[in-house]
Amino acid sequence: MDISVIIILLLLLGGMAAYVPVYMCLFFTGVLGFILFAPDPQTMLMVLSFFKSMDNFALVVVLFFILCGNIMTAGTIVEKLIKFVNTLVSWLPGGLGMAGCLGCGLFGAVSGSTVATVVALGGFMIPSMVKNGYPMKYTVGLMTTSPNLGIIIPPSIAMILYSMITNVSLQGLFLTGFIPGVLIMLFVCIYTFFMFRTSETVFRMPVPGFREVFAVFKESFWSLMLPVIIFVGTFGGAFTANEAAVVACVYALIVELFIHKTMKWNQVKGVIVSSAVTSATLLIIVAGATCFGRYLTFENVPGKIAEAVIANIHSPLMFLMTMNVFLLIVGMFMDVISATLIIGPVIIPLLPTFGIDFMQFGLIMTVNLAIGYCTPPVGVSMYIVGAIANKNIIYVAKAVLPFLIIQFTVLLLMTYWSDLVLWLPKVLGFWEAIESSTPAL
Numbered sequence: 001m002d003i004s005v006i007i008i009l010l011l012l013l014g015g016m017a018a019y020v021p022v023y024m025c026l027f028f029t030g031v032l033g034f035i036l037f038a039p040d041p042q043t044m045l046m047v048l049s050f051f052k053s054m055d056n057f058a059l060v061v062v063l064f065f066i067l068c069g070n071i072m073t074a075g076t077i078v079e080k081l082i083k084f085v086n087t088l089v090s091w092l093p094g095g096l097g098m099a100g101c102l103g104c105g106l107f108g109a110v111s112g113s114t115v116a117t118v119v120a121l122g123g124f125m126i127p128s129m130v131k132n133g134y135p136m137k138y139t140v141g142l143m144t145t146s147p148n149l150g151i152i153i154p155p156s157i158a159m160i161l162y163s164m165i166t167n168v169s170l171q172g173l174f175l176t177g178f179i180p181g182v183l184i185m186l187f188v189c190i191y192t193f194f195m196f197r198t199s200e201t202v203f204r205m206p207v208p209g210f211r212e213v214f215a216v217f218k219e220s221f222w223s224l225m226l227p228v229i230i231f232v233g234t235f236g237g238a239f240t241a242n243e244a245a246v247v248a249c250v251y252a253l254i255v256e257l258f259i260h261k262t263m264k265w266n267q268v269k270g271v272i273v274s275s276a277v278t279s280a281t282l283l284i285i286v287a288g289a290t291c292f293g294r295y296l297t298f299e300n301v302p303g304k305i306a307e308a309v310i311a312n313i314h315s316p317l318m319f320l321m322t323m324n325v326f327l328l329i330v331g332m333f334m335d336v337i338s339a340t341l342i343i344g345p346v347i348i349p350l351l352p353t354f355g356i357d358f359m360q361f362g363l364i365m366t367v368n369l370a371i372g373y374c375t376p377p378v379g380v381s382m383y384i385v386g387a388i389a390n391k392n393i394i395y396v397a398k399a400v401l402p403f404l405i406i407q408f409t410v411l412l413l414m415t416y417w418s419d420l421v422l423w424l425p426k427v428l429g430f431w432e433a434i435e436s437s438t439p440a441l
Helices: 005-019 023-035 040-055 058-076 077-089 095-111 113-131 135-150 157-166 170-176 176-196 210-236 241-259 264-296 301-312 317-333 336-354 358-374 381-389 394-400 399-416 418-427 433-434
Strands: none
Touching: 005 023, 005 264, 023 264, 040 301, 040 358, 058 095, 058 113, 058 157, 058 264, 058 336, 077 095, 077 113, 077 210, 077 241, 095 113, 095 135, 095 176, 095 210, 113 135, 113 358, 113 381, 113 418, 135 157, 135 176, 135 264, 135 381, 135 399, 157 170, 157 241, 170 176, 170 241, 170 358, 170 418, 176 399, 176 418, 210 241, 241 264, 241 399, 264 336, 264 399, 301 336, 301 399, 317 336, 317 358, 336 358, 358 381, 358 399, 358 418, 394 399, 399 418
C-alpha cells in the first residue's frame, strides 16, 4: 500500500482516537488526501461527488422514516404499542422484559433506526422494569441490545443506503430481515422466560381475560395498523418501499392529531425541525463518507484489497467468517451509515468471486454493524442507556454480553444458512431481482 494511503489512514484513526466526530474525520482526511496527493482534475471531481452524494432520492426516504419515528415518539403510538404487547406477555415469567424486546421490534418496524428506538423506548421501559423488580443489569442489557431490531427488521435506514450503493431490490432486501429479527426476539423471550421462571421478586400481571385483551387491542388498533399498512402496502404492490415512508408519516400524523389527539398543531413544527436537523446530520455523514470513499477509489484501495483477499482466501465460508470479524471490528469504531458507505463499495465487488448473494451480504453487514451500537468504544446505544440508567460504560458492556451472544448466534445462522435469509424474497417473487442485480460501483 502506498505511503500516501497509510498517512491518510493513520490520520483517520488518530482523529477517531481523539474523539473527533466520525463525519469530520472522514471529510477532512478525504479532502486532505486529494489536496496533497491528487492532481487538480481529481480534486474537482471530488467537489462534484461531494454535492452529488447528497442529491439522492434514497436520502429523502430516510428523512421521512426519521420524521415518522419522531411523530410516534412525540405522540402516544409508541406507548400504545408497548401496552398491547405487555398485555399479551406480561403474565409470563419475565413478561415485561419480553414486552420490551417485542416493543423494540414493533417500533423498529416503523422507524428503521436503532438510535431512535433506544431513545423512544429506553426512557420509560428502564424505570418501569426496575420498578417491577427486574435486575438493573438485565434491564440495561435488554434495552441496549433490543433496539438493534430497529435496523434489522424492515424498514431499515442501513438497508436503504446499502440498496443505494448496490442497486439491489429494496423490497427484497427488506424481506431478508424478517426471519433473523423474529429469531432474535424469540431467543430473547426464551432466555427471559428461563431466567425468571422461578423468580419471586419480579412482578407478574394476572392472566388477562378476553375482554381486557380486546379492550387494549381496540385502544391500540390505530397504532398497530401503522406497521401493517407499511408491510401490506409495500409487499402487496400498493406503493413502493420508498413511498412507504411518506405514507407512514402521513398516517402517523393523522392518527396523533385527529384520533389519539395527543399531539397539538404547535408541536408539529418542532417535530419537523428536529427531524430536519437529524437528516442534515445524516447528509453531512454521507457527504464525508463519499469524499473519503472517492479518495480510496482514486488510490485504487478497493482493487488492492480485492487482490489481497482473492490471493489468500479461497473458501466462501472462510471469506464470510473473515468479513464477520472485520465488520464487527469496524462497527466498534464507526457508525452504521458511514461504515455502509465506506466499506460497502470496497467489499461488494468481491461477492461474485465467492458466489455470495448481494442481499444476503447486505443483511450480514447490517447485523454486524448493528452489534457495533452495543460495543465499546463508540457504541452509541451503550452511552444512551448508560445515561438513562446512570451507569458507566463498563457496567453496560458487561450487561449486554448475554444478549450479544444471542445476536451472534443468529448472525452465524444467517451467514452460513443462506436459505434462512433468502427464503422470503424467493417466495414473494424477488429472486429474479436478486439474480439480475448489478452493483452500481
